[in-house]
Amino acid sequence: MPKVLIIAEHDGESLNPSIPKCVSCAREIDGATIEIAVFAKSGDAVAAEAAAVEGVNRVLMVENDANAHALAAVLAPQVAALADGYTHIFGPSTTFGKDLMPRVAALLDVNQLSDIMEVLGPRSFKRPIYAGNAIITVDVPDGIMIVATVRTASYQAAGIGGSAAIEKVAIDAELPSHTRFVGVQIGKSDRPDLQTAAKVVSGGRALGSSENFEIIFKLADAIGAAVGASRAAVDAGYVPNELQVGQTGKIIAPDLYVAIGISGAIQHLTGIKDAGTIVAINKDEEAPIFEVADFGLVADLFKAVPEMTETVSK
Amino acid sequence: MKKILVGLKRAVDYNVRVRVNSSGTGVETEGVKMSINPFDEIALEEALRIKEAGNAEEIIVVSVGVPEAQQQLRTGLAMGADRAILVTTDEQLQPLAVAKILRELVNRESIDLVILGKQTIDGDNNQTGQMLAGLWGRPQATFASKVELDGATAKVTREVDAGLETIEIDLPAVITADLRLNEPRYVKLPDIMKAKKKPLDEIALADLGIDVGQSLAPSAYAPPEERSRGVMVGGVAELVEALKGKGLL
Ligand SMILES: Cc1cc2nc3c(=O)[nH]c(=O)nc-3n(C[C@H](O)[C@H](O)[C@H](O)COP(=O)(O)OP(=O)(O)OC[C@H]3O[C@@H](n4cnc5c(N)ncnc54)[C@H](O)[C@@H]3O)c2cc1C
Ligand SMILES: Nc1ncnc2c1ncn2[C@@H]1O[C@H](COP(=O)(O)O)[C@@H](O)[C@H]1O
Numbered sequence: 399m400p401k402v403l404i405i406a407e408h409d410g411e412s413l414n415p416s417i418p419k420c421v422s423c424a425r426e427i428d429g430a431t432i433e434i435a436v437f438a439k440s441g442d443a444v445a446a447e448a449a450a451v452e453g454v455n456r457v458l459m460v461e462n463d464a465n466a467h468a469l470a471a472v473l474a475p476q477v478a479a480l481a482d483g484y485t486h487i488f489g490p491s492t493t494f495g496k497d498l499m500p501r502v503a504a505l506l507d508v509n510q511l512s513d514i515m516e517v518l519g520p521r522s523f524k525r526p527i528y529a530g531n532a533i534i535t536v537d538v539p540d541g542i543m544i545v546a547t548v549r550t551a552s553y554q555a556a557g558i559g560g561s562a563a564i565e566k567v568a569i570d571a572e573l574p575s576h577t578r579f580v581g582v583q584i585g586k587s588d589r590p591d592l593q594t595a596a597k598v599v600s601g602g603r604a605l606g607s608s609e610n611f612e613i614i615f616k617l618a619d620a621i622g623a624a625v626g627a628s629r630a631a632v633d634a635g636y637v638p639n640e641l642q643v644g645q646t647g648k649i650i651a652p653d654l655y656v657a658i659g660i661s662g663a664i665q666h667l668t669g670i671k672d673a674g675t676i677v678a679i680n681k682d683e684e685a686p687i688f689e690v691a692d693f694g695l696v697a698d699l700f701k702a703v704p705e706m707t708e709t710v711s712k
Numbered sequence: 713m714k715k716i717l718v719g720l721k722r723a724v725d726y727n728v729r730v731r732v733n734s735s736g737t738g739v740e741t742e743g744v745k746m747s748i749n750p751f752d753e754i755a756l757e758e759a760l761r762i763k764e765a766g767n768a769e770e771i772i773v774v775s776v777g778v779p780e781a782q783q784q785l786r787t788g789l790a791m792g793a794d795r796a797i798l799v800t801t802d803e804q805l806q807p808l809a810v811a812k813i814l815r816e817l818v819n820r821e822s823i824d825l826v827i828l829g830k831q832t833i834d835g836d837n838n839q840t841g842q843m844l845a846g847l848w849g850r851p852q853a854t855f856a857s858k859v860e861l862d863g864a865t866a867k868v869t870r871e872v873d874a875g876l877e878t879i880e881i882d883l884p885a886v887i888t889a890d891l892r893l894n895e896p897r898y899v900k901l902p903d904i905m906k907a908k909k910k911p912l913d914e915i916a917l918a919d920l921g922i923d924v925g926q927s928l929a930p931s932a933y934a935p936p937e938e939r940s941r942g943v944m945v946g947g948v949a950e951l952v953e954a955l956k957g958k959g960l961l
Binding site for chain 1: 724726729730731732739806807808811830831833834835836837838839840841842843844845846847849850851852853854855857867870871872873874875876877878879880881882885890891892925926927928929930931932933934935936939941942943944945947948949951952954955958960961
């Protein structure tokens, strides 16, 4: 029978929203037993959250001071030591999962599948390549452990209401000291989180400066949206890197995505393919973004955006 | 530190709009422009800057792939790498296989630092560096946007979902380059001429004497579901009305 182990991403206090989405992916595997492993310094709060996700059968908690920060080189040997008995090991396709899962796969001497977007069978999956311009089917031969990341934008979060057992596990693996956490600069904001927000307003190169980008923030605040950006806007320093949407930034699936002064390069579009409704505001009626927009407005953003903020604030 | 190894993959140029072929067995590659995977140019640029700062002696660029990957290696040599190794194979190798090959070269060449791209824009795997570091039992600093070397250690700033994380790693190690690590230089004509004289060794994969293991080859290729063009609205008021109508505002 399939037995799936999901590696929990967390910040020491709460479970990352990507994990209930991984659970939804795992639930598509018929008859699968689903377990979550929490590696932490002290994991009670995170484990309790994981145990409450619907569909989870058991939570394993591995507490160790070395697990205070998620370092792939430290976590991978522990995950590999837990792997025995599982048919699948999943992580989210976040920077946490992308950093960790290939290292786990290498230690287990198996290939890794990136970005599962659909489960066709216990050993058959779909995933995007070429910035989403091709979707491939991958069938993993029997007898090979499946190590994969789950494209979280393809899945709704599993509900809350489960009550899985939590078990403490001690792992006997040699942990390296060659990799040390120094610090993290977290983009603090009271706005909704870009990766989970129902609405996102993004700005591109056309904004021209970080001061001008304020009009994007104002519109976002007026409609309760998270803020995103194109690579060009991030490269130019208008906003920090964690706001980048696209092939090499965040892949998101909000109900509403508003692209402002963004041309619609394939690398950007691949990040918003799964959005419910796409709105584009661009002064160039030929901009490729209009080919995928549900609603397009040809206008100067410096007029249209403040006007929109005012209209919705009324 | 003496030697840096940089992986350069030959990949479809990022400006090409890739399409699945009509038989669903792959993507159209006939007549398509091929380039160095963009992240790998950034990886090489970083290695060059480290060498120019006096912190490395030799930069070796390596590519695993078809004989035509020579072109990408020549470009790498023109950018400033000292020599190149092409491991030839007609097979579409997956990251684990590439990592095993790189692991072997790291051994043979006594490499101190490996810099790869964070991901190839064809397979979008984002795995090889992490796998190499795992096989090698050495540190990995993925998605790097800043690298500061200090003797036998390096401080690396990484672009993570939450913001910017800094870790310290002991060398030897593997670093993978993110977009904002640097801006790669352009090659100049005299450099292209000079690069023709730099050594480029070809090794057939079979002669490397390593088992690259099983592969997870795709069984089918399909085009993505296309989003269709919607409607154009005449102004902001109409847009807001339309979004309200759909319950989005
Ligand atoms: C390896 C690689 C990875 C990449 N990854 C990503 C990624 O993850 N995410 C990403 O976004 N990009 C990515 N890119 C970059 C991508 O190719 C584009 O360069 C980028 O998305 C362009 O950003 P932009 O649309 O803001 O800028 P531009 O393409 O310059 O577009 C600006 C738009 O603003 C419009 N405009 C100008 N002034 C006004 C005005 N006053 N009012 C209204 N509209 C106006 C213009 O008509 C134009 O359409 C990547 C590229 C590479 C090579
Ligand atoms: N065939 C290859 N030849 C040389 N380098 C490669 C090859 N495949 C992958 N790499 C390196 O590994 C990085 C990550 O690739 P991937 O894991 O396939 O996304 C690339 O950016 C390259 O630096």
